[in-house]
Amino acid sequence: MIIATTTIALPSSLQAAELRLVEYHQRNLAYIIVPRTDRKLPALVLLHDWAGLTEEAILKAAKVAEEGYVVFLPDLFGGKAPQSKEEARPLVEAILKTHHQQELMANIHSGLQVLKNVVEAEPVEVSISGFGIGERVASYISKSDMSPTLPYPLTHKAVAHAGAILKSQALHHSC
Secondary structure, rough: OOOEEEOOOOOOOOOOEEEEEEEEEHHHHEEEEEEEEOOOOOEEEEEEEOOOOHHHHHHHHHHHHHHOOOEEEEOOOOOOOOOHHHHHHHHHHHHHHHHHHHHHHHHHHHHHHHOOOOOOOOOOOEEEOOOOOOHHHHHHHHOOHHHHHOOOOOOEEEEOOOOOOEEEEEOOOOO
């Protein structure tokens, strides 16, 4: 469910984008960043770094969206905003624990269902990536034996700190 829609002021080097705040899986919040364009765009699930779902994470996601992606930026920490890497470490470790794997995959699955309803997105094959710790979680998800339960095949992509897509590694899982 979309809660709010706004246009964010991005640096002049970036095109204007629409920022949508959505509520999804168990009342988690996420942002969807949609570049202004007339064509359908591929979708990318982008996972934030240790600081959580911050303004900096949104701006990084907007830079990635500028490359031609509808970006889904979920809150992996359920609203918690760690103030340091040390404070974030137990949150990340909890996400990566085996007994939390189903919850993590349910969260991603729910996010992919949200992307399915974004008219500007072409979610035939969705990419997943992250910044910092988010990249570690994205890699974990892409290698998980639960990945085939997702509604779309995932392609793991590495993203540079500046937001550029560096490489992609196709993960051919049939659903």
